[in-house]
Amino acid sequence: MLTYLILIGGLLGLFLGGDWLVKGASGLALRFGVAPIIVGAVVVGFGTSTPELLVSLQAALGGQPGIAIGNVIGSNIANILLVLGTAALIGPLVLTFADVRKDLLWMTGAVLFLPYAFWSGEVSHVEGLVLIGALAVYLFISLKGSRGEVDDIDAPTSLWIGGGLTILGLVTVMVGAHYLVQSASIIARQFGVSEAMIGLSIVAIGTSLPELATTVMAAIRGERDIALGNIVGSNIFNILAILGITAVVTPIPVDARFLNVDTPVVIGITLLLLALVYFVGRMNRLVGGGMLVAYVAYIALTAGL
Template structure:
C-alpha cells in the first residue's frame, strides 16, 4: 500500500512537471518556426495541457480499464470548471474580454450534448469513439481558422507575452522530447498506482478516475490558470479551461471507445455527465449572462469550489471509500 501511494505521488509530480516542460518546448519550437501566437496559444498549448489526460486514458484503455479512462475525461472537466476556475476566481476575480473565448463556450455545450447522446445507450463503442475523434479533428481545423482570421483579439497579446523567446531550437526540441518521454512514463506509473489503489479500497476504477486521477491530470491547468490570472491574463486563464474541456471530451473520451469499446457505468449517465453539463451551463450564465460585466467574482468562484467538494464527498461516501 505504501509503495502504491508513493508511486501515485511520484507519478503525479512527474506528470505535472513533464507536462509543463512539454508545453514550453512545444510552444517555443512553434514560435521559432514562425507559427503565430494565436495558433501557439490556442492549439499547441491547448493540446499540450490536455496531453496528461490523453496519455493516461489511452494507457488505461489499453490495460483494460475503460472506466478509469472515461472517469478521467469527465472528472477532469468537472475539476477544471468547479475546482480550477473556482480557485482561480477566489484568488483573482476573472474578466472575460476575448471574443474567441466567448464563442468557444457554446461549442463546448454542443459537444457535451453530442457526447451525452452517444453515451445515453450505456455503451461507448468504436463508432462513438470515431465520431468523437472526427469532432476533435474538426475542432482543431476550426481553431486554426479562428487563429488565422481573428487578428487583434484581446487574447492574442496575452499569448504573445507567454511564449518563451529566449530558447534556441535545439533547447526547445530537447524540452519537447524530454517532456514527452516523461509524460508517457509518469502516465504509466499513475495508471498502475490508480488501479492498485482502487483495488485496495474496493472502489471502481471509474471513481478513481473521477477523483484522484482527474485532479492529478488537471494540475497543469490549475498551474496555468492561476499563473495567467496573476499576470492579468484572464482570457488565457478561462480559455485554458474551456479548450482543455473540449479536448477532453473529443480526444480523451474517444480513446476508450476506439481502443476498448464496451459498456459505460450507469452512474456516468445519471450522475457525472449531468453534473458536468450543469456546471458548464452555470459557468456560462455567470460569465456571459445578462450582466454587463463579464466577470467571475470571488463569491461565484467560492460557489464553484463548494459544489466540487460536495460532489467529491458524495462520490467517496456513495462508493464506500469513506
C-alpha cells in the same frame, strides 16, 4: 521520507513546468500571429490533457471502462470547478465572451453529445469516429480563423525559445504530475485510505494537475486568455479526442450511473460557465470560492454512491 521528497518535487515540477509552458505558448502565439486564446486551447489545453488520454486508453484496454469514462467526465468537472475556481481565487478573471465564443460553444456542444453517446450503454467505434471527426473540424476552424490576432503579451518571440519552453514546460508538467500522483497514492495507503478513494480522488484529480498548474501560473502572470483557453481546450479534447480515440481502439461500455448522475453534473456546470462568461464576463474570488465548495460537495456525493 523519500516519498514526501518526491511529492514536493512533483509539486515543484508542476508549477515550474506550468510557468514555462505559459511563457512558451505565448511566444508561439506572437511568432505565428495566432491569438493566445487559440494557443491556450490547442497547444496548452490539448498538451496538458495527455495524462487523461493515457489513463483512459490503459483503462479501456485493461477492461476497466468505468475508469476510462469517469476519467473524461471527472476531469472536465475538475477543470471547471477546481481549476478555474482556484485561478479565480488567485485573482479575478475578466472573461470577454466575444474572445471565447466559438470555443465555449464547441465545448458545450461536445458535452451535450455525451447523453447520446452514453444512451445505448456503449460508446461504439462509429461514435468514436464521429468525435474524432468533430475534433478535426474544430482544429481546422480554430487555426484558420486565428491568423493575425495577436495581443500585446510579454513572451519570447523567437521560434526556438518559444517552442523549446513549450516542450520543456509540457514534459516537466507531465513528469511532475506522474510523480505527485504516485507518491500521494503511497502516502494515502500508509494512512489506510481505500483503493477506491485513491482512484476517485488522487488519480482523477491527479490527471487534472497539469491543467491546474498551467492555469494557476497563467492567472498569476495575467495571461487570462491562456488561463481560460487552457480549460476550454482541455475539456474539448477530453471528449472529442480522448473519448473518441479510446472508443475507436475499443468500444467502451458505459455504466448507468454516468448517464444518470455525472453527465447531468458536467452539463450543468458547463452551461453555468457559458452563462457566467456571457452575462457577467467576470469571475471574482467569491465565485471562485463557490466553485471550490461545489467541487468538494461533488466529490463527497460521488464517494457516497
